[in-house]
Amino acid sequence: NGGDQLPDSVESAMTGAIGIAAIFTACPLVSASLLDNLGRKWTVSLGAAIFCAGVLVQLLVSSSTLTIIFRLLSGLGVGIMNASVPVYVAEIAAKEVRGLLGGLYQLGMTLGMFLGALVSYLLQEVASGWRYCLVPQVCLSGLLVFGMILLPESPRHALNKGDGARARASLERLRKGAAEDYIEAEFQACLAAVESSKQSGVARYMDFCNPYLFRLVLVGIAVVMFRQLSGFNSFLYYGPPVFAMAGINAYVFQMLQSGVNLLGTLVSLVLIDKMGRRALLISGGLGMAAFLVALAITGYLGIVIPKSCNCGIDRCPDSRAPATHCAHGPGLDPGAVNPGIGAGVVVAGLAYVLAYSLSFGPVPRLYCAEIFPMKYRSKGCGFTTMFTQFGNWLVATITPPLADNLSWGVYLFWGAWCLLAFVFATFLPETANVPMEEVRLLFETKFGVPLDAHPPAQSFRVGLSIARGSYVGPLPGVPSAGGSQYELSATVSGSSLAAGRFSTGKLSTPLNLVPEPDQNQTS
Numbered sequence: 001n002g003g004d005q006l007p008d009s010v011e012s013a014m015t016g017a018i019g020i021a022a023i024f025t026a027c028p029l030v031s032a033s034l035l036d037n038l039g040r041k042w043t044v045s046l047g048a049a050i051f052c053a054g055v056l057v058q059l060l061v062s063s064s065t066l067t068i069i070f071r072l073l074s075g076l077g078v079g080i081m082n083a084s085v086p087v088y089v090a091e092i093a094a095k096e097v098r099g100l101l102g103g104l105y106q107l108g109m110t111l112g113m114f115l116g117a118l119v120s121y122l123l124q125e126v127a128s129g130w131r132y133c134l135v136p137q138v139c140l141s142g143l144l145v146f147g148m149i150l151l152p153e154s155p156r157h158a159l160n161k162g163d164g165a166r167a168r169a170s171l172e173r174l175r176k177g178a179a180e181d182y183i184e185a186e187f188q189a190c191l192a193a194v195e196s197s198k199q200s201g202v203a204r205y206m207d208f209c210n211p212y213l214f215r216l217v218l219v220g221i222a223v224v225m226f227r228q229l230s231g232f233n234s235f236l237y238y239g240p241p242v243f244a245m246a247g248i249n250a251y252v253f254q255m256l257q258s259g260v261n262l263l264g265t266l267v268s269l270v271l272i273d274k275m276g277r278r279a280l281l282i283s284g285g286l287g288m289a290a291f292l293v294a295l296a297i298t299g300y301l302g303i304v305i306p307k308s309c310n311c312g313i314d315r316c317p318d319s320r321a322p323a324t325h326c327a328h329g330p331g332l333d334p335g336a337v338n339p340g341i342g343a344g345v346v347v348a349g350l351a352y353v354l355a356y357s358l359s360f361g362p363v364p365r366l367y368c369a370e371i372f373p374m375k376y377r378s379k380g381c382g383f384t385t386m387f388t389q390f391g392n393w394l395v396a397t398i399t400p401p402l403a404d405n406l407s408w409g410v411y412l413f414w415g416a417w418c419l420l421a422f423v424f425a426t427f428l429p430e431t432a433n434v435p436m437e438e439v440r441l442l443f444e445t446k447f448g449v450p451l452d453a454h455p456p457a458q459s460f461r462v463g464l465s466i467a468r469g470s471y472v473g474p475l476p477g478v479p480s481a482g483g484s485q486y487e488l489s490a491t492v493s494g495s496s497l498a499a500g501r502f503s504t505g506k507l508s509t510p511l512n513l514v515p516e517p518d519q520n521q522t523s
Contacts, residue, residue, distance in 0.1 A: 010064050015237070016396060017068050021075025022082060023389040028205075028382025031083035035378035040088040040157050045148040047084060051077030052141035059134045077141075082365075083385040087377060090369035091154040092174050094186075095435050099272035102366030103265065110258065110265045110357065112140075117254035124251055155187070156374055156436075159194045186435075190374075193437040197375035205379065212451045213376060216443060219428070220368045220384040223281075226421035227364045228391025230288055231414025232356045234399040235349070242299070242349065247342050260350050264357025276432040277363050278425060284359020285422030291352035292415035298348055299408040302330070302341030360421065364388075370431045373440050373451060 006014075025031060025047075034043040054074030058067050085105055093101040116133065123129030152174060158167035168187060175183050197203075208217055235242075239257060240250035248256070271280060365388075372380035402410045429442040444450050 006064065010068075013068050014064070014071060016393060017071035018075035018078055019389055019393045019396065021072040022079030023386055023393065025076045025079030026083045026382060026385040026389050027079075028379045028386065031080060031382040031385065032378040034080065035084055035087060035157075035382075036160075039161075040084060040091060040154040041148050041151055043084040044081060044088055045145050047077045047080030048141045048144035048148070049077070050074070050080065052138055052145060053077075055134050055137045055141065059131055059138065079385070079389060082388065083382055086365045086369040087381050088154055090366065090436065091156045091377075092152070092170075094175065094178075095433055097273065098370070098436075099277065099366060099432055100269050102369065103269040103272050103362045105365065106362035107262075107265045107269065110262045110361070114255070114258040114262045117251070117258045121251040121255055156190055156194070159190055160197075160374060164191070189435060189437045193374055197373065203375045203379060207376065208379070210451070211449045212444065212447055213380075215447050215449075216371060217380060217383050219443075220371060220380060221387045222424060223364045223367055223428075224384050224388045225391050226285075226417065226424060227360045228388065228395050229414070229417040230285075230356060230360050230421060231292065231395070231411070231417070232353070232361070233392055233395045234410075234414065235353070237396055238399055238403065239349065243346065247337060248346065256346075256350060257353050260353045261357045261361065264354045265362055268358045268362045271358070272362065272366070273432055276430045277367050278428050278430045280359045280363055281425035281428065282422060284355050284363075285418050285425055287355035287358075288352055288360070289415045289418035289422060291348050291355060292411045292418060295345060295348035295352065296408045296411035296415065298341060298344040299411070302344070303337055303408075367428075367431065370436060370439055371443065374437075 031043075034046065038046065051074045054070045054072075054077060057070040058074070061067055061070065086102065089101050089105055090098060115136070119133050119136075120129075123132055126132070152170035153166065155167040155171040155174070158164075158170060167190070171183060171187055171190075175186070208214055236257070240253050243253040243256075244250060268280065368384040369377070369381055399410070402413060406413060427446075429446050431439050431442065434442065440451055
């Protein structure tokens with residue numbers, strides 16, 4: 001802009017362009033169609049290619065209008081990648097490390113934020129320094145485009161397309177070094193789940209009116225919306241003025257918060273499979289609420305933010321927000337804040353960032369990719385990703401008027417949502433170390449309704465030697481078919497075997513044997 005500051009309206013449009021465009025491609029009508037038709041790996045590659053093209057043009061243009069237009073193009077790629085990467089990672093990961101690999105997705109974003117803040121700090125006085133910030137985006141997205149060519153397709157997607165040979169080859173490559181029995185058991189479980197889903201027909205959007213799927217989508221939407229309403233993006237976008245009141249440069253603030261975010265995400269990679277998703281969400285929701293309340297109280301008691309001010313900006317902290325130009329401690333000159341209060345604001349703010357990065361930062365996307373059955377995964381994740389982008393836009397839009405009217409009370413507002421997130425997380429089932437084909441059973445138990453009212457019948461040959469009375473125990477030779485339940489009845493050696501139910505290879509109710517009077521044992 002010729003060296004001049006961009007108008008607020010233009011800067012707002014640039015900031016919001018990516019989020020608005022991402023809502024469109026994250027919509028399941030777009031993302032699910034790509035995931036199911038192109039496949040998981042090629043959808044990721046397509047999203048990266050669109051993003052790369054948009055950034056490449058931004059690197060070359062000098063018009064703010066063209067920049068906004070091509071940020072919209074980049075946003076289309078962001079929406080596709082946000083919908084496809086968590087699905088791809090969840091489907092290729094072994095259950096023991098699914099949380100770790102899913103967390104790497106969040107780690108990639110937090111590492112990018114930290115490096116972006118570092119580069120911005122180093123280039124803040126360089127003419128057209130923002131162009132240099134775009135170069136790594138072109139390089140890394142280009143690497144993703146071509147790097148995906150070398151990776152295998154999701155075995156679950158290949159099975160869904162009827163390509164068992166490619167699915168088996170992908171799984172063997174992904175589980176290289178694992179025992180053959182382990183690979184075979186996972187392959188058979190995936191195959192049984194896919195065959196079961198195919199017997200009930202093609203996934204339709206009307207299927208989400210099913211009581212089970214409708215509740216599952218609401219759970220997914222609630223998880224991602226609580227992530228956005230925790231206020232982290234508000235803190236990310238509008239945190240610099242807050243830290244400016246504590247005497248910290250906006251670029252230094254970005255490095256501090258992104259560094260803490262990166263550290264917390266690294267720690268979460270260790271905890272996400274050991275502690276579990278639910279425990280992290282519960283502790284994180286409570287921690288975020290507590291630290292936001294502490295931030296609000298510290299700021300309210302120790303920093304006055306005038307509604308208007310005529311002081312010179314050179315006497316005030318380094319901030320572009322007019323509301324904070326003359327912020328000061330009670331009874332102090334404009335721009336002067338008690339060092340203890342400033343330190344309290346910084347500590348509470350960074351503690352909040354740490355709590356977020358351990359919980360609602362890495363967990364929601366992984367959790368949403370885990371909970372949907374294979375047949376509905378692409379559409380279900382499309383819904384949750386669309387609401388993720390919508391929540392991002394909503395928070396960015398409502399934060400300025402909230403801050404103007406509530407001042408420090410805006411952090412109490414976000415804190416209240418964090419407290420609700422904590423309560424909500426206590427009702428979620430744990431999915432850590434559970435095979436993806438069996439997650440469905442957890443939610444059937446939680447909701448009290450099955451996915452399929454009338455699951456297809458299947459037959460198995462089972463040999464048991466059972467003494468007089470009831471038997472509860474494993475059924476040899478019966479595979480764990482994605483948590484599906486089957487009714488079992490038989491007549492053995494002239495005795496009636498009462499109807500029973502089993503799930504995941506174990507009986508869930510006793511099967512009563514009634515031997516003939518002259519028999520002591522029935523086989």
